[in-house]
Amino acid sequence: QVQLQESGPGLVKPSGTLSLTCAVSGGSISSSNWWSWVRQPPGKGLEWIGEIYHSGSTNYNPSLKSRVTISVDKSKNQFSLKLSSVTAADTAVYYCARVRHWFDPWGQGTLVTVSS
Amino acid sequence: QSALTQPASVSGSPGQSITISCTGTSSDVGSYNLVSWYQQHPGKAPKLMIYEVSKRPSGVSNRFSGSKSGNTASLTISGLQAEDEADYYCCSYAGSSPWVFGGGTKLTVL
Numbered sequence: 007q008v009q010l011q012e013s014g015p016g017l018v019k020p021s022g023t024l025s026l027t028c029a030v031s032g033g034s035i036s037s038s039n040w041w042s043w044v045r046q047p048p049g050k051g052l053e054w055i056g057e058i059y060h061s062g063s064t065n066y067n068p069s070l071k072s073r074v075t076i077s078v079d080k081s082k083n084q085f086s087l088k089l090s091s092v093t094a095a096d097t098a099v100y101y102c103a104r105v106r107h108w109f110d111p112w113g114q115g116t117l118v119t120v121s122s
Numbered sequence: 123q124s125a126l127t128q129p130a131s132v133s134g135s136p137g138q139s140i141t142i143s144c145t146g147t148s149s150d151v152g153s154y155n156l157v158s159w160y161q162q163h164p165g166k167a168p169k170l171m172i173y174e175v176s177k178r179p180s181g182v183s184n185r186f187s188g189s190k191s192g193n194t195a196s197l198t199i200s201g202l203q204a205e206d207e208a209d210y211y212c213c214s215y216a217g218s219s220p221w222v223f224g225g226g227t228k229l230t231v232l
Contacts, residue, residue, distance in 0.1 A: 042221070051125070051226040052160075052168065052211050065220050068123055101167060107215065108158040108173035115167050 008033040010102050010113035018096075018120050024089040028102030028113060035083045036060040040105040043076060043087045045098040046115075053098075057105055058085055092120045126151065126212055126224035133230040139200040142227045144212030145193060150222055152193040156215035159188060159197045162226075163208045171210075172197060199229070207231040 014026035028041070035041065042057040056066035058076045066074050075088040089096060097120045103109040127145040134140040144151065144159075151157055157175045160168035170179055172188035175195060185200045195214070199206055212224040 044223075052213075052223040054213075054221040054223060057220065068219050105221075107156045108170055109160070109168070109213065110170040110173075110179065112167040112169075 012113045012116040026087045047098040128224040128227045131228045142197045144195040150214040150216035154215045157195040160211045
């Protein structure tokens with residue numbers, strides 16, 4: 007049973023870079039799946055951020071593409087998200103998820119607040 | 123890449139059936155049978171309820187069903203139960219910018 011767990015700072019300063027990691031357990035990140043980040047601002051809906059394959063191929067949401075980098079570390083069985091030049095609008099719960107033609111499973115999510 | 127359109131809220135009484143619509147375009151919902159639905163209770167991660175338009179994952183009640191016609195997908199919940207009260211999100215494959223979610227629908231069980 008694959009499980010995902012997000013980790014990273016819960017508070018980031020405006021104009022800084024948000025960095026999160028998603029650890030994959032119970033399965034290999036090198037399996038034939040994509041791995042994705044999704045976020046949810048407080049009281050709002052889900053927004054797809056981007057995804058990565060174990061080969062390093064990526065796809066990003068066009069609205070965030072200029073600020074997003076997703077990378078994979080096969081040796082640690084994890085993948086990571088970096089979002090630069092953050093503002094208060096980037097305050098959200100960030101989820102990681104395995105992607106086939108659907109998103110499942112999901113991590114529990116981690117709240118990141120952008121504030122000075 | 124615009125969000126798929128869902129009603130903000132729907133409601134129903136226990137035992138009744140409700141349907142949540144998810145309207146996209148010919149570039150996403152209309153072109154691919156890759157619509158999925160997620161249930162989210164407050165403070166929890168989303169849970170997959172339907173994938174590939176109408177398939178149910180193991181463990182999901184057969185009271186949940188999905189369908190699609192043209193650019194609109196639908197989630198139907200029959201025999202409504204109190205535990206079904208949650209937010210529901212649709213998601214579709216969209217080609218070059220692969221994934222787009224709906225804005226979400228709050229289901230209230232009266």
